[in-house]
Amino acid sequence: MAQGPIYLDYNATTPIDPAVTEAIGPFLTDGFGNPGSEHHYGAGPRAAVRRAREQVAALLGGSVEGVVFTGSGSEADNLALRGAVLASGLDRPHVITQVTEHPAVLQACQALRRWHGARVTLLPVNSEGLVDPGDLAAALTPRTVLVSIMLANNETGALQPVAELARIAREHGAVFHSDAAQAVGKIPVDVTELGVDLLTVVGHKMYAPKGVAALYLRPGVALEPLIYGGGQERGLRAGTENVALTVALGVAADLAAADLAHGGHHTVRELRDQLHARLAAALPGRVTLNGPAQERLPNTLNLSVRGTIGHDLLAAVPDVAASVGSACHSGIHEPSPVLTAMGFDRDRSLSALRLSLGRWSTTEDVDRAADLIAAAATR
Template sequence: MGTGETVQVAAGGKPAGLAGQSAGLAGQSVYLDYNATTPVDPRVLEIMLPYLDTHFGNPSSAHSFGLKPHAALARARAQVAALIGAAPAEILFTGSGSEADATAIRGVATAAIRSGVGRPHVIAQATEHPAVLAACDYVRDHHGAEVTVLGVDARGLVDPRDLAAALRPETVLVSIMLANNETGVLQPIAELAGITRGHGALFHTDAAQAVGKIPVNVTELGVDLLTLVGHKFYAPKGVGALYVREGVALEALIGGGGQEQGRRAGTENVPYAVALGAAAELAAADLAAGSADRLAELRDRLQRELQMRLPGRAHANGSGAPRLPQTLNISIDGTLGHAVLSACPNLAASTGSACHAGTHRPSPVLAAMGVDEERGLAALRLTLGRWSTEADVLTAAKAIIEAAG
């Protein structure tokens, strides 16, 4: 494939043959932890590798060694922008989703203070990723901002009326995630963003779990800032991006050189940006080929198997709301999630968020939804991806049913 700009996906949302599968999935275990991280697609790896050795130059260099990296960086920016319906100039490369979230929240709050807002007000909601909540805590503790955290209902959804009631004249930013990392629940972002922008504030959404899994268009959503992360859709860990709508005032977290339009100093990580761009192009083709429908069918098959074989005991958390097509959060009465997974050594999955793995305490997300402690401790997060098959689903269901007793 060389350093080609185009990657190929077969019809049906599946990679073209077994050659498309990550070598890391070739073992005996069934991998159902795609929300924690995805393997790097071999096609992505092939495209990025030349920029680690052959095309190693600094993209800011005017000599010949910088030309191809410069062009590759521009191409990657355009590929990422195309996936979410943005302009290339609106894409800011970051080192992670957490950095993108911090840049959005801290950057907007700091810019507001510089513009004369004495004590800015920021709104988030209870089931956000810890990166968003940490950034909100930072602007409260270091910049004197006021922070409001909205509750959610039993489905995990924010009530638009609660947001409208929480907005104040000094509100500068609302940050509400598009898709929850544990339950897959999709918030009504277009409606929430419309309320926010009608009030004159900016709207950020952490779309790390959504981009590449469902169609995402920043214009249709009406958002001003959006976070996406490479390792959630088959690019390497250590690269992400923040969409910043043209005209949004944003202070840089990292000062220094003028890279990324002065919003993130430091020589650009060209190989990883190239990988993110390639992964974005693959994701767009996957979605066009029906990958979301294929994964929704597998997810629903897994849920039906568990509920049919464990009658009255298996309860899907967040199932009353729109969800990501490949995410199933399910609690099995009379079990502990970590004990079930320990009894399934050939199944890779999570108990709630991977960011809290091993703590053996109820998920804060489920607690915010009103799920009681017993059911929260019984929760399993089973997430599918590009190479998941019906055989994987049946194997996983059998192992879980046997472990649940």
């Protein structure tokens, strides 16, 4: 990245940490064995998978048995939603999520409605993108099987009151799932403190490669598998384990735990606020924050620059790599559904930028990016 544009798109994906890359190597060469094999060549990979499960569990403050490795965050979300609904055995089950949820959850809910007769409730959000716990309490019914509310929004960084929402759901007998893809590694996440039943973790959001993720299950939660086969992952995700990527997620979890323990998230927050302040000073009266001022990810800055179109502004600043919203919406020049759901008008939504920082962001990066964006906006 030192030779390329300033990278401010860590919420889309993170570079692979060199320590993760180093850890993968042996399992692409000598450590090729099948973890299910009982002989010499299976022993090392089997131990590596077990170690990775321990590392992910430690980061989340949960049990080792609760970690199920998957191929993506979308797969983990689908396993959580479809798995919980089908395991309930109810006819016309009720599922609750919210309007600014990740498409993996929203589309899974729509599929449950089409193929299994589920009734789906989408909770609204306020102007900061937050769900009102009272709305959840009012929406719950005796037939509510599952509630799925993301921990952190991928566009604004808004942190939902998941602990309170999970408590309300479980008091009514519903399983609670949270997609924590954007939160794990950026802030401390403890499944016991949150009180969740299911939680999604994604490798490429925390300096591991794409193609590996995990779903955490609280002991006792019943799920129907998405993929049937040889019984891997306690029968919840069949298929021979991808040892190299599983190891990568485990090492990334260790690195994230160390970074959080040393206050890395506080350093990133300071850089984010420095970027915001510099842009606001350079463009007086034109910069508006989208999302909560406090209850958001420490690395995420979503703001609108009055008098610009976000896509055009970024196109005018090729030395800065950033986003106008979720990477899932890239190339669609329409207002972000997240910002629209928050009640923002078309002009404010179309002028939005998502600037997300990470492990290798520097003060120099922040200052130069602010100068380049401000100069382009002034032009």
